[in-house]
Amino acid sequence: MKHGILGLHHIAIICKDYSVSKNFYIDFLGFSLIKEEFRENRNSWKADLALNENYLIELFSFPNFVERPSYPESLGLRHLAFSSNDLMATKISLENEGIIAEKIRIDESTDKSFFFISDPDGLPIEFYEK
Numbered sequence: 429m430k431h432g433i434l435g436l437h438h439i440a441i442i443c444k445d446y447s448v449s450k451n452f453y454i455d456f457l458g459f460s461l462i463k464e465e466f467r468e469n470r471n472s473w474k475a476d477l478a479l480n481e482n483y484l485i486e487l488f489s490f491p492n493f494v495e496r497p498s499y500p501e502s503l504g505l506r507h508l509a510f511s512s513n514d515l516m517a518t519k520i521s522l523e524n525e526g527i528i529a530e531k532i533r534i535d536e537s538t539d540k541s542f543f544f545i546s547d548p549d550g551l552p553i554e555f556y557e558k
Contacts (some may be wrong), residue, residue: 438476439485439508441551446473452471453477453487456525457510457553474549481508500552507544507552515541516555522555 443449459477466473468518470490477485480488496502512518519529522545530544540557 436484438483438486438542439505441485441547442488442490442493443547444493444549446475446487449487450475452548453485456527498546498552499554507554509542509554509556511558512555513558515555518528518555519543 432445441449448459454461454477457479457481459479462476462478462483464473472491473487473489475485475487476483477487498520515532517525519532520524522529528546531544532541534541542554544557545553
């Protein structure tokens with residue numbers, strides 16, 4: 429535990445359309461809404477989202493955001509990754525909800541399977557075999 433770091437606390441995501449992204453993370457990915465507030469001084473919505481009762485994502489709306497490209501890969505946070513006990517079932521379930529999923533690939537370093545989808549703003553989301 430170097431520098432007193434205990435683990436990941438949360439990931440902050442700024443989205444273009446708050447209601448679309450909130451729906452995606454809650455209805456499609458299964459996050460639960462812990463808290464939601466409108467911050468008038470910033471003209472911004474903020475939602476705290478949890479997965480399996482673990483607080484993971486702060487979802488923000490800001491009226492004057494700056495676009496950051498994902499493709500080709502750009503400097504900074506590359507993607508979010510979630511583990512899955514049954515990768516094929518996860519992929520099929522997402523596709524049945526209308527989510528476009530890339531083909532399943534094999535990580536050459538671990539021999540584990542993984543695939544990607546994108547959130548409503550194009551943020552890559554990886555699902556990785558546990």
